[in-house]
Amino acid sequence: MYSFNNMVGGKTLSANASFDVINPSTHDLAGKAPLATSADLDQAVAAAAAAFPAWSGLSDAERQDYCHRVADKLEQHHEELARILTSEQGKPMAGMGSMFEIGGAIAWARYNAALEIPVEVLQDNDNGRVEMHRKPIGVVGSITPWNWPVMIAVWHIIPAIRTGNTVVNKPSPFTPLSTLRMIELMNEVLPAGVVNSLTGDDSLGAAMSSHAKIGKIVFTGSTPTGQKIMASAADTLKRLTLELGGNDAGIVLPDCDPAAIAPGVFWGAFINNGQTCAALKRLYVHDSIYQQVCDELVAFARTIKVGDGFDDNSDLGPIQNRMQFDKVNRLVRQSLELGSQLLLGGPVDDPDTLFFPITLIATDSASDPLVQHEQFGPALPIIPFSDIDAVIAAANDNQNGLGGSIWTDDQQQFRQLASRMECGSVWHNKHGAIQPDVPFGGVKCSGVGVEFGKEGLLANTNIQVLFL
Structure with missing residues (x-):
């Protein structure tokens, strides 16, 4: 049986209560996860906010190096993460199952680590020079689903931290264990507070989407939940990336x-x-x-x-x-x-x-x-x-x-x-073949914004224009 803690500010966060995670194949207890409270959320957001100035102040090359180190760390624990994933999600270890998912997560991390974020010169003539810079948003709230829990968490987290943001991640209560372990591993190489984890019920996600000090929510899941997130994020005008249902x-x-x-x-x-x-x-x-x-x-x-x-x-x-x-x-x-x-x-x-x-x-x-x-x-x-x-x-x-x-x-x-x-x-002549260098997102009720590629990376930034 697995048991992991939330990570806040680079340290484990004790919890007064926990919940069971069930193996869907056997109905046995796969593990226990901590049940976070709204106070825990405030603490995690505060830790992420405290880490933001130093993290966003690093050079682009330094953040690239950290992301590569995260990928290396996940690769060292490839099979361990896959076994935790199979125990809670049910997918096979082999084929296009857990080993495939963890491998995909590592590949996505490496691709995003290697991307450049150049300054774009919009004008340079006798009338002056105009530059477009990309700046991090701040604290990004990541809410991830139960179907591809590790890979989708990497899709959320790595582009966010690569561009200078800090992150609070909430995995699905159906499959929190592999994500908790992954974020433990990330914290072995990242500065304290850059990536934080909280597990809990749906009310925790609702509190994240309305939290005044979270600047962006990235969510993968159902359309009805995405609509609720969009509504609750309106008061603070959060940036949103929503990858929702498909038919x-x-x-x-x-x-x-x-x-x-x-x-x-x-x-x-x-x-x-x-x-x-x-x-x-x-x-x-x-x-x-x-x-x-x-x-x-x-x-x-x-x-x-x-x-x-x-x-x-x-x-x-x-x-x-x-x-x-x-x-x-x-x-x-x-x-x-x-x-x-x-x-x-x-x-x-x-x-x-x-x-x-x-x-x-x-x-x-x-x-x-x-x-x-x-x-x-x-x-x-x-x-x-x-x-x-x-x-x-x-x-x-x-x-x-x-x-x-x-x-x-x-x-x-x-x-x-x-x-x-x-x-x-x-x-x-194929279907669903996504790749890290190609933007991916939906229209109509299937989402807002895109992930992957340069477009997905830059969705984690705000534009600042300098008139020189």
Whole structure:
């Protein structure tokens, strides 16, 4: 059983109470996490604010070096962090599971450490010189989710500290342990107070978003929670980066080879057991190859093993928590009640398990709840289409706009159709392939702002213009 403390001002912060963290595979106790209070939050923000002048006053090269040292420290503890992650999140150690996630976190840390923040000269002539400088915001509040807890925490923390900010991080109460340990490790190399951690319930996140001395909130999670954060941040006019829900559509055109695309479509939808914001959530297939695509996806899915994350043979783990399991189960049942065809898997009657079978459903109803709502789990609706204009309209007919994909051998047609999709990223013959040097974010109700790349880094700064 794991037990970690919050880190505030470079020291462990004692807590009067704690809460249990449960292994979703076994329902055993994975560990205990401290239950922070509003007073603890004030202390963490004060520590971050106290660390800010010295940290922001370092040279760019010095902060780069510190971020590289953080990456080195995480790499030294790669397997340890992965094991903690599997014990609380459930994902397998191997494949695209915990070892993959920690490796991704290290890679993102190294990339952001290497980025430069140049002064941009806007004018330099007889009328004078104008320079645009980037300055840190101050204390950044980071609120992270349970699906990719370590990697997303790195997405939040490293760009923030790289640009001179200090951070208070609150991980999801479902998966706090790996993040607490990661921040312990960060504090072994960073100056005291630069990165602080607090674990607690949802009320702690609400207090962060309204806290007068937090200058920015970066949040990854559901759209309803993002809307609450945006509302509570209004009084202090906080800067915001919100990466919210997605209901990504994939469109398969008739020139595709069903057997060739099946593995890519499957993993685009089922990476991390479908518990990924930018996973493929709705698959539209041209009716001329619809049956073949369904057959190939069923055949491929039958080769995938769902099981305990510490079983070397497992490809996918459980759904992480009961609330999410019940949502997926409900949407699948509702879809079938409306007349959809079950191709594989199906609803679960066992009230004790969090293992949900890979589920593929054939449906032609635009009002199917499994099509209209983000399932965030291992269930994929497959919808036939015949008219390209109609399918683009269907793909766009959703409040979300995070990502989308088009599957075709015709690159020109891909470009034409991608420009008509209302989403932040469109992939060609793959789905959800994010990378640290490419901006990532959503439109409509899928978020505000972007992460990754130079644009994501600079989202952690304010602009100051000097007229010389």
